[in-house]
Amino acid sequence: MGKKDKKSAERKERVAAKQSKKADKKDKKNKVKGRDADSDAEDVDLDAVLAAYAEEQAKFLKVTEVTSGPPTPRSSSTIVASPSNKNELLVFGGENFDGTLATFYNNLYVYLIDRGEWREVTSPNSPLPRSGHAWCRGGNTGGVYLFGGEFSSPKQGTFYHYNDFWHLDPSTREWSRIEPKGKGPPARSGHRMTYFKNYIILFGGFQDTSQQTKYLQDLWIYDCANFTWHNPALPPASGKPDARSSFSFLPHESGAVLYGGYSRVKASTGVGGKPVKNGPQRVILKPMVHQDTWFLRITQPGADVPASTGPSVRWERRKKPANAPNPARAGITMAHHKGRSIMFGGVHDIEMSEEGIDSEFFDTMFAWNLERNRFFPLTLRRPKAPGKKQQNQANKSRNRSKADEEELLKNLAALEAKRGIVQEEGDDMDIDSPKVEEEQAEPATPAVVRFEMPHPRFNAQLTVQEDTLFIFGGTFEKGDQEFTFNDMYSIDLVKLDGVKEIFYNEPANWNVLIEESEDEDEEGDDDEEMEDDEEEEAMSVDPPSEVPTEITVPSVTRDMEQLDVEETETESTVKDDRPHPRPFENLRDFFARTTTEWQNYLMDKMKSKGDASEKTIKELRKEAFDLAEEKWWDSREEIMALEDEQEAAGIGEVVSIADRKEGSGATRRR
Numbered sequence: 001m002g003k004k005d006k007k008s009a010e011r012k013e014r015v016a017a018k019q020s021k022k023a024d025k026k027d028k029k030n031k032v033k034g035r036d037a038d039s040d041a042e043d044v045d046l047d048a049v050l051a052a053y054a055e056e057q058a059k060f061l062k063v064t065e066v067t068s069g070p071p072t073p074r075s076s077s078t079i080v081a082s083p084s085n086k087n088e089l090l091v092f093g094g095e096n097f098d099g100t101l102a103t104f105y106n107n108l109y110v111y112l113i114d115r116g117e118w119r120e121v122t123s124p125n126s127p128l129p130r131s132g133h134a135w136c137r138g139g140n141t142g143g144v145y146l147f148g149g150e151f152s153s154p155k156q157g158t159f160y161h162y163n164d165f166w167h168l169d170p171s172t173r174e175w176s177r178i179e180p181k182g183k184g185p186p187a188r189s190g191h192r193m194t195y196f197k198n199y200i201i202l203f204g205g206f207q208d209t210s211q212q213t214k215y216l217q218d219l220w221i222y223d224c225a226n227f228t229w230h231n232p233a234l235p236p237a238s239g240k241p242d243a244r245s246s247f248s249f250l251p252h253e254s255g256a257v258l259y260g261g262y263s264r265v266k267a268s269t270g271v272g273g274k275p276v277k278n279g280p281q282r283v284i285l286k287p288m289v290h291q292d293t294w295f296l297r298i299t300q301p302g303a304d305v306p307a308s309t310g311p312s313v314r315w316e317r318r319k320k321p322a323n324a325p326n327p328a329r330a331g332i333t334m335a336h337h338k339g340r341s342i343m344f345g346g347v348h349d350i351e352m353s354e355e356g357i358d359s360e361f362f363d364t365m366f367a368w369n370l371e372r373n374r375f376f377p378l379t380l381r382r383p384k385a386p387g388k389k390q391q392n393q394a395n396k397s398r399n400r401s402k403a404d405e406e407e408l409l410k411n412l413a414a415l416e417a418k419r420g421i422v423q424e425e426g427d428d429m430d431i432d433s434p435k436v437e438e439e440q441a442e443p444a445t446p447a448v449v450r451f452e453m454p455h456p457r458f459n460a461q462l463t464v465q466e467d468t469l470f471i472f473g474g475t476f477e478k479g480d481q482e483f484t485f486n487d488m489y490s491i492d493l494v495k496l497d498g499v500k501e502i503f504y505n506e507p508a509n510w511n512v513l514i515e516e517s518e519d520e521d522e523e524g525d526d527d528e529e530m531e532d533d534e535e536e537e538a539m540s541v542d543p544p545s546e547v548p549t550e551i552t553v554p555s556v557t558r559d560m561e562q563l564d565v566e567e568t569e570t571e572s573t574v575k576d577d578r579p580h581p582r583p584f585e586n587l588r589d590f591f592a593r594t595t596t597e598w599q600n601y602l603m604d605k606m607k608s609k610g611d612a613s614e615k616t617i618k619e620l621r622k623e624a625f626d627l628a629e630e631k632w633w634d635s636r637e638e639i640m641a642l643e644d645e646q647e648a649a650g651i652g653e654v655v656s657i658a659d660r661k662e663g664s665g666a667t668r669r670r
Contacts, residue, residue, distance in 0.1 A: 332346035454499065
């Protein structure tokens with residue numbers, strides 16, 4: 001017995017010594033990293049912090065909605081167009097790091113588009129503060145679904161990842177936590193979600209343990225009708241996307257489309273950072289910007305298959321998109337819009353050395369046609385100046401209204417003189433300038449419209465509501481400084497007639513960045529002047545005897561040929577005999593011109609499939625309009641390019657002679 005007690009005591013001593021040694025080692029490691037002895041990595045209990053948040057949240061007895069200002073500065077938040085109200089946008093969560101401390105949010109904001117108002121919603125059952133979460137519309141089931149995200153201590157020494165699943169009813173603003181049957185996805189952030197019919201699709205993301213970052217590549221599908229998560233098995237010998245986060249995940253009528261993303265992969269390098277074949281090497285995590293595209297094909301279970309088995313899926317790798325943005329960039333964001341995706345922003349890192357990274361930020365906008373797998377640049381278009389005819393009509397209308405106003409004032413003056421109104425001294429009747437009522441409401445301040453894109457940034461939040469793109473927030477870096485934008489813009493995707501500024505608050509320390517940029521510009525101007533002087537001196541001393549007439553650049557030629565080959569591979573070879581839009585033709589005119597052709601196309605398609613079902617004229621016309629709208633948007637970028645070319649050549653609207661003969665009614669006139 002005494003021997004056993006002795007062994008037990010020795011074991012306790014060894015364990016205590018081992019723990020003490022481990023703690024000393026951790027303190028030394030933290031000191032090397034520059035952390036203080038009282039770092040929150042050890043003394044902050046995240047469970048207790050989150051429990052305090054939950055207790056504070058429970059004080060709200062009901063859902064309240066009050067008018068407020070726009071959201072405070074935040075990154076890694078989410079924005080979505082409300083599926084139940086075409087006049088609302090929803091913003092949730094996010095974080096703000098001021099260089100020292102990180103603050104996380106869980107407030108829900110509602111933006112009323114027609115009024116330009118912000119509403120802040122508080123609820124007793126709102127999700128806890130987080131950032132890096134994902135949410136999407138519920139498809140056929142309605143509402144908005146949210147999963148995961150992350151939370152950290154103020155100094156970001158300790159991280160916590162969520163694995164909770166929520167549903168938001170946009171009409172009542174009520175949150176409800178979903179407790180699915182069986183096993184669900186593990187905790188994560190940086191993942192993406194989209195919808196397909198009655199399913200919610202989740203893929204990727206990462207888990208951060210403060211020691212390492214693990215990127216994920218698992219696929220989960222939630223059945224909204226049976227309240228069950230499925231982790232579908234892939235067919236044998238089939239490929240799937242690599243682990244990644246911050247990619248784009250877009251809905252499709254047959255499943256979903258994945259593009260791009262970011263991860264860090266293991267790579268071997270020499271001690272000095274240069275790759276060597278022989279000698280000591282070390283393994284590092286190298287940033288990787290993914291440029292591949294995958295299509296997720298989903299097949300719903302048949303009538304004889306139980307719903308508990310879930311849908312069958314297959315990943316199909318697509319060719320590289322034609323005209324993809326160059327160089328490759330991380331932090332891009334996309335929003336789905338009628339068979340295409342609208343892309344904005346991003347950052348391209350040029351690794352200069354292990355000490356620092358030089359980055360290039362972008363403010364360009366592209367449209368990615370999902371079916372044709374091709375990118376088109378989207379540029380703003382200034383409104384046309386009024387023609388001479390319209391200007392003369394406006395002048396005539398203005399003169400007519402002025403004459404009517406003068407005649408009305410004379411009649412009033414004659415009427416008052418007839419009634420014998422006696423005016424006191426100093427009480428003059430000003431006929432030329434009638435008094436304006438003091439209680440008249442002031443006109444609303446017109447929105448600021450610019451013809452340049454918002455400042456370059458990455459990780460901006462995008463959404464589309466009723467053919468209008470909304471850009472919210474984002475991040476910009478300059479050296480060691482990080483700036484979180486606190487602004488919002490809208491762009492009409494049909495007209496592209498400028499960028500409307502909804503609100504803008506200058507980021508903290510933005511003046512310092514502007515001053516540094518001005519100093520760099522001045523230095524650049526001085527360098528250019530010196531170079532010009534040197535060139536002038538060189539020209540004056542030794543002028544060239546001959547000017548070469550031909551310059552050959554073989555490498556550029558080869559690159560262009562290779563680009564043509566790649567574009568040819570990605571182009572679709574299927575001939576499209578359907579009606580095609582014309583330059584300067586809106587959707588309404590296009591359908592009015594081609595409605596008979598679309599209806600004949602539908603009837604021929606029904607006959608070829610042997611569909612004996614009878615459709616009413618109204619149903620046939622509705623399906624014909626849907627096809628015409630799809631074709632109009634599918635051809636939008638090409639038609640806009642033709643319009644720009646014709647405007648540059650001085651050509652306005654192009655009208656067919658046959659159309660002019662067929663109908664001279666209102667549908668043919670512009």
